[in-house]
Amino acid sequence: MTNSDEAVQAITDAAVDSFRDTADPRLRELLQGLVRHLHGYVKEVRPTLEEWEYAVEFLTAVGQKCDPTRQEFILLSDVLGVSMLVETLNEQGGGTESTVLGPFHVVESPERVSGDSIDLMGVGKPCVVSVRVTSADGTPLPGASVDVWQCTEEGFYDVQQPDVQPLGNGRGLFRTDGEGRLWFRTVVPSHYPIPTDGPVGELLGATSRHPYRPAHVHFIVEAEGHRPLTTHIFVADSPYLDSDAVFAVKDSLVVGFPEVDDAEAAREYGVTAPFRRADFDIVVEPETETEPANHNQNENEKDAR
């Protein structure tokens, strides 16, 4: 009676049941669901033992590729569309659309004040980005924290080029002013390939997928009494807007970066003409009443694990 349907089902039942005594009901739900779906996948595709061993080796290599400035598991989640799915399922509507965190939010952004430049290299064509943060009803939100990170015109983040870029290049942690506004000087980021020198790059290569992301600037916005928002603005004339390797493009996040050839405006912003310019309004959703409690509960769960 080897390999009978009953013997196979008994394994799944035993694995699901093994989590029956989990004290935290949410953890129990997450793990029993994981077992059911993982087993469902295995039963559908029936991996050979060699394929299973290959999967173990692949996941091990993904973990071993991680270090303090490289997060290969986020990259794997990204290229499988899982990160974008989780982000989208956590939206409540009414605010700016969210998108993936990505693997490069791995160092703290230096604190900056409105008007600062986050381009520490000073060799590119200048760009001025202005942001306004409001609540869902249009009320400006002063004192909101806006964490910004982006790559260079060559398509590299600071942590990818420790010998070329100073750490903190392309990054800034700002606060909005009394009108919910801030602006900063930077360069227009380039489209770029996600890192391909690891197992995720091998996966893309073996499946004839290109590794490119359209040009974008990352934001995390946090305002008191509001849900945190993780999003990008995408550069409207960038290639790969239609085939982002991590499925993160939403139409509402695509923003023009027009060239401005106006010496007076350039002087006002402390740049030289011509320069590029982007404006972006960010709307964050008020926290619902039950949410802070839920959030604390999750934090406690994490501690308990």
Place this chain on the structure above:
Amino acid sequence: MTNSDEAVQAITDAAVDSFRDTADPRLRELLQGLVRHLHGYVKEVRPTLEEWEYAVEFLTAVGQKCDPTRQEFILLSDVLGVSMLVETLNEQGGGTESTVLGPFHVVESPERVSGDSIDLMGVGKPCVVSVRVTSADGTPLPGASVDVWQCTEEGFYDVQQPDVQPLGNGRGLFRTDGEGRLWFRTVVPSHYPIPTDGPVGELLGATSRHPYRPAHVHFIVEAEGHRPLTTHIFVADSPYLDSDAVFAVKDSLVVGFPEVDDAEAAREYGVTAPFRRADFDIVVEPETETEPANHNQNENEKDAR
């Protein structure tokens, strides 16, 4: 239209479609199935962003715990019942039942000849294990390779105690004689906890699962023209036969290790009385005609990735 069912489905569709150009049809099937099932899991349990981040950190820690003698991803696959499921789905019936490889087949077993002792410590109560390897029709299989590994009476494998045990303790690579037989001297292994000093141990702790496996001896049997077999024999009077942490027990693999108090028999085997004794017949299945080709195909796929 954030978070609408259409927006969510569009992400899954795009992620599945991204693998459309994969040249190897089996790799395409494995990855598109993975995306569908992973997304199905995420849609069902709707992880918060904190839960997703926790999962990323957990998987990263699993990968980082691995080293040449520690395989934490196999352990994770084991405690979720996935390893046992894959093994069972790959059985064809007609032979000895298979069970999990486990995470301790990480060094080569030293070559031994029938009658050798694999107990290099020499401090435990002696045990004689006899094995006979036959084909499904009962024909004895001479020259079959039988790879054996087990823990000590204290429940540790050699690689877990590099300062206590010589590498190769409890391991042996044997060949069957003209009658398909071999025997070796050893100690009776103990039940033991799987390693709990890593993320998988944390998982078991957080879910009130015990980490124990019933006492067992591992075997990999390879005979020409036959399917390789990975299995255990379990010691019949061991605790935890009903709740193996990795779901690997099958009734047909539970074997008595009776005590023998017979000085003459002891002399014959080169041990002292009383000693423990186990006999186990291993039946391997002939390879089917199409299998060698399939096997080669899988090997080629691996190379191509």
